Structures are given as C-alpha cells and as structure tokens.
Amino acid sequence: MATVTLLLELLLMVGMAYSFGFLYYGLYRNITARVHGRFGPSIAQSFWDSIKLFSKATSTSFGWMFTAGPIIMASGAVMTVLFIPFFNQGDHLQGLSPYGNLLVVLYFMVLGPLGNALGVGSSGNPFGAMGITRGLTRLFALEMPLYLATIGLMITGGTADIHTLMIQQSTTPNLLSHPLLFVAAFLSLVGFLGKSPFDVVGAPQEVYSGPAVEFGGKFLALALSQSAVFTFAKLLLMVDLFWGGAATLLELIFKTFVFFVVTVFIGNVYGRFTTVQSVEFLLKVPTVIAIVGLLRV
C-alpha cells in the first residue's frame, strides 16, 4: 500500500512540476510582452506548444544516441524534482527525499546537460556543438557559487538532508541569516534558468537555438517539457534551502513565483553576456560573494 501511495505521489509531483513550469513560462512570456509594450500570448500558450509538438507526425532522428539525448535530459529533470520535498511538514509530497539528500540533487542537476551534450553531438550540426560547448562552459561557472553556497548551508545546518535544513529555518529563513550565500546562489539560479544576461546557450541569433538546433517534433516537445519540470525543480530547491520551504500549496506557489518573477525581471533588464563575459562574471562576483559568505558562517 505504501509503495502504491508513494508511486502516485511521485506521479503527482512530476505532474505538478510540469504544469507549474509551463504556467510560469507562459507568465514569463506575458510579462516580457508587457515590458515590450505588447499583449503577448495566452498564459497556457507554452502548454499548447508542447501538445502540438508531441502530436507532430514526423521527427527526424540521427541515430539512437540522438534519440537518447532528450530522454536522458528528461530523466535528469524528473529525478531532480523527485528528490526535493515539496512541503516542510506532513508526510505528503516528500518524494524520494528520505532516500537521498542535497548531494544527490546537485548530482542529478548536471545529468541533464550531459545527456543533452551526447545527443546533440551525434547530430553533427556545428551550431548544436557550439551551443553545447557554451552550455558546459557556463555550467562549470554556474556550479561554483551554487556549490559554495550549499556547502555553507550544510556546514551551518550540520546536515545534507533538505527536510532537516527546511525545519531549521522555522524561525529565520536562511535568506536573512545568510544573505551573502543567498545572493550567490540566486545569481547562479538566474543562469541556471537560462535568463539574460546568462542566456548564451540557446541564443537564437548567434547559434540558431544552440543545442535544440536539430530537435524537431517530439524531441523538441520532450526538451521543452523537461525544461518546464526542471525550472520548477530549481525554484523549489531555492525555496527549500533559503526560504524555509512551504507549508501549504498556496505558500509554495507564492514563494516559487516570487523567485521566478525576480529572475524574469533581471532577464528583461539586462542584455546578453558573451560566453567569456558570463564565465568571468560568475567566477568573480557570485563566487567571491559565496566565499565571503562561507568565511562568515
């Protein structure tokens, strides 16, 4: 019985991440449109896009590795979301978090981009390879501040268990008690969500949407859906680690949404860095902030 409940809950978690991810993405497109002085599409537009792409009759593959790429990406995203507890109390929607801690989550977060690299590489498209090179270079710079910040949290909390870390924040959230670690991790989140100024990977003007250049039909559908799930997973992780998690669904939506909107505004205000600039920035500013924060722990 317990196994069945767990399985159902896992499905529910992925479903929630999928729908919230697409909803947020729709809002992102709307907010950006308002910033441009337009009306923008319907909020559910991204969801319609994904259904349309799944219903495409043909999608070109370049061999089994190409087909496996998006699947590895999607499993990376799904596993990430399953290991992050949704709520800071109760037994429900805790997912697999009792079986794996923050280190496992950080490990799964890089699985997706690596799978993507293998798949795109086998298409032989030079723009795909360029996008992947940019992506992995940026990933290396993004991880530095994020890992330093999470190490800081693990040292202060004395544990790597996300649920315990959440409960420890019941009086003051880490956001206030460790502001430097938060700023470092948040800048890294902006990059992880692919927002400007760190959106060097899928730049449509320079590398023709980079890794997704050869993805059509169902492959693109899978890539978009996994990015929706992954976006929600990353927001959830930030809320859990720095804002004490959430007790109710409404609180969860509110907190993740606040983080999301801030990244959207940052993305709308700043222009794009080049790859070198973004790596330099990430290795200088957030990394130094994280190190200072780590020393004060």
Added chain:
Amino acid sequence: MQQGLKQIEGLRQEGFVPYHTSLTEEVTAQQRTLESETEGLANTQTLIEKAIHWFQAHSMFVVAYGTGCGAIEMPPVFTSRYDIERLGVVGVATPRQADILIVSGYASLKTLRRIIRTYEQMSEPKYVIALGSCTINGGMYWDSYNTIKKLEDYLGVDMYVAGCMPRPEALIEGFVKLQAAIRDQTLEPGYVRYRDDYAWYRRNQEKVLGKNIAPQYEENYAGMELS
C-alpha cells in the same frame, strides 16, 4: 474565368510568353489562389483529432525566410506594433522546429535551392505561406531571367498573401485564415500534395535548377547519413 483567359490571351498577343505552357494551367492556378477556402474534408474529425488540430492551429512556429523585398514587412508583424504572438505565432531559428515556412517574395534560382532544403527539413504537418505577388505569378519579376514565377510549382503552398508588398495586416489575415483552415481541416495540405506528387515537383525543380540539387526527398529526410 473568361476574363482571365482573355487577359492572358491578350498578353500572349503582345508577345509575352507566360511561364506556364498551357492556358488552362495558368487559369486554374489563378483560380486556386482566389478561392482559398475549399469545402468538404471537415466534419469527419473525431474529438481527439479536433483537439489536436485546434492545438496545431493555435501554436505555430514560423521560419521566416526573407527571400525578397516583402521580408521587410515581417519584423513589424513579429514585434510590438502588430504582435502576432497574440495568436500563438512565434519565430524559430531552424526549420526542424518549424511548422510554417514563409517565403517572402521573389525567389531567385539560387535561393530556391535553399528554400527547398529548408522545406524538406521541416517535420510534418508543415505549411507554406507565400507572401507577395512574386510568389503567385512572378509579380513584377515575371519576365526576369533568374527568378521563378510560381512557387506552387516547386513546393506545396497553402496560403497566398497577395500584394506588392502586402501590409503586415494582410500577413496577419493570412495567418488567421490558415489557422481556421487547419482547425476545420478545410484545406488539402501542401505537404500531402508534395509527398504524393513528388515526381512532378521534382521534375519542375530539376527543370530550373538542373540535376545537381538536394537528394531525393523522403519523409524524415535527415540531410546526412550518420548511423
């Protein structure tokens, strides 16, 4: 019809030789561009098909090929002034991701090769919007030595937007009509014609481009062999 025949006959007498060999061919082509809505096909859709077609109509990824001067009218359509994203239409960077190909104006022989390649790399269902008179009958380039006259001879075109150059409103109306046609399934898609009558299209392509063009089209044509 009579009017059209007379006009073309008049042109012939003045010494112009239209691209199409037979008169009826020319006139039916004209007729087809005028009657964008055909009937029939619809009403037989199941509920799921209806839903899928609705989603396909309301989410269109466009690869906008700026071949001719009409291309200058496309940026306003996609940006703040006319904001076609309202209708679920967005531009994408590669043909693999696209559902719609816009050929915006005259196509020179050199460009035609690229247009055909782009078209063949798109995944089905795919549609083509031909923008401007030049794609319908040659427009003001109709007697040029290195542009094609009728795009329909080389690709399956689904929607024509007439004008030289068509205003952004006209292009938007073309999109709206195409959406309605996809939703209600009132058109025979160009890609089906292209697949079924490939020999004919290929012959036309070879007639103007010579034999040295992209390999024979197959469904799911990958562009290169890698396995």
